[in-house]
Amino acid sequence: MISLNINGKTMAVDADADTPLLWVLRDELHMSGTKFGCGMALCGACTVHIDGQPTRACVMPASAAVGKKITTIEAIGNSAVGKRVQQAWAEIDVPQCGYCQSGQIMAATALLKAIPKPTDKDIDQAMSGNICRCGTYPRIRAAIHKAAGQA
Template identity: 65%
Template sequence: MNFTVQINGRTHSVDVDGDTPLLWVIRDILGMTGTKFGCGQALCGACTVHVDGAPTRSCITSIEMVGDSQITTIEALDTLAHGKALQQAWIELEVPQCGYCQSGQLMSAAALLAENPRPTDEDINDAMSGNVCRCGTYQRIRAAIKQASA
């Protein structure tokens, strides 16, 4: 089937089955490899993208489910309201260790700051609880979100 999707402000036409996960369309069909595959069950957050501004697990979201929605991936993070501030804080505070989960972490953090520009520690914990970092950089992630919100 042919689907038209809006990703990072561009229109893309893809010929895939309707139940194809958005993650595979983004990575394998369109070649945007910043969004990562983690668990395939929406448990780790590595595949987080924004669908109409909401953080969404692309590994379980089928292409037919997105319709005319605007999809934003890590490749366009710097176009989001707090994207550049988050990127800068991530660099300054040396947040990544292995880095694998970081695109999902950043996309969840950007959605949080878009909704709540001055989050408390509890707000950050709640918003980021679905993102797993096997390296355990949670303290630096929280500090970077707070720095970006300042």
């Protein structure tokens, strides 16, 4: 058994220590908001926060998250910054297909917590590891500026 702190709750899961956190979240805990994209930490669809830092859940063994605070898309709106990001995403109508958007929101929230008033360069750098196949990058940038109170 592995005990994890997910979205402020302690959850015990029966999983091998090397099972990627992504699959523990999706298959064991039925939290489907975190998406599988590439399985190699290259696309960002699986982004969660580990102790506040954006982390790729597809390559992180569940055992490496023991004793850490895990936040998923299901709870990101519980923080003021996360809620502003989600509201800006809806107001700007960012998603097209939507598949990557949970990872995008997780990365954007981490950015705004670290840099409350980011420049375009800050946004480009922070979001560069999150791929959107639909190409909604201009709307993502606009939503981040809006969530930061800059739009």
